[in-house]
């Protein structure tokens with residue numbers, strides 16, 4: 166099987182979502198560096214494969230794709246018979262439930278969590294000013310979202326039912342950064358069911374490998 170190509174750094178949450186999915190599905194991949202500090206993601210050549218100038222971009226044989234969640238759906242469908250076979254469900258109802266929680270991640274969870282990660286972790290690293298009003302507003306928004314998750318995860322082991330799926334996997338990158346790079350990890354650990362869920366989903370070997378790749382890519386590492 167020829168390796169698929171993922172363009173972008175593993176420290177990007179959207180790139181790490183795709184890497185977690187590829188590893189979970191045992192799909193060989195080649196990670197192609199994109200030097201974002203030098204604006205390579207806005208270069209004419211890169212825009213041919215990601216017209217919005219963002220990472221990741223993805224190549225499989227003659228096709229290119231962008232949008233991390235769409236790439237994950239594609240990988241899970243195309244390689245359904247290998248790795249974690251139930252990652253994107255095996256019947257229309259399970260798929261719809263996974264899609265529902267994937268949308269909740271993209272529309273409800275991601276906006277406040279990625280804003281908090283940016284404000285609390287990336288802004289200080291990039292010597293940018295933090296905005297306390299934005300931090301407070303997004304902390305409140307994320308709290309409300311996680312209250313819904315707390316209730317849901319009291320009813321089922323994982324978001325879309327009793328199996329680990331793409332819906333859970335998609336939350337890993339921002340949860341990881343909230344817990345390890347900000348002082349707001351309590352948003353997760355103060356909710357009993359959410360904390361249990363995080364423990365389960367983050368202990369998958371696929372995610373541990375992604376975290377190793379991220380740690381190796383940190384400035385100052387070899």
Ligand SMILES: N[C@@H](CCC(=O)N[C@@H](CS)C(=O)NCC(=O)O)C(=O)O
Pocket residue numbers: 177178179180206218219220221231232233234
């Ligand atoms: N919805 C897109 C988001 C991609 C995205 O925002 N990527 C960020 C890095 S995590 C990026 O490329 N930022 C640089 C930019 O927007 O110029 C996806 O999931 O692929």
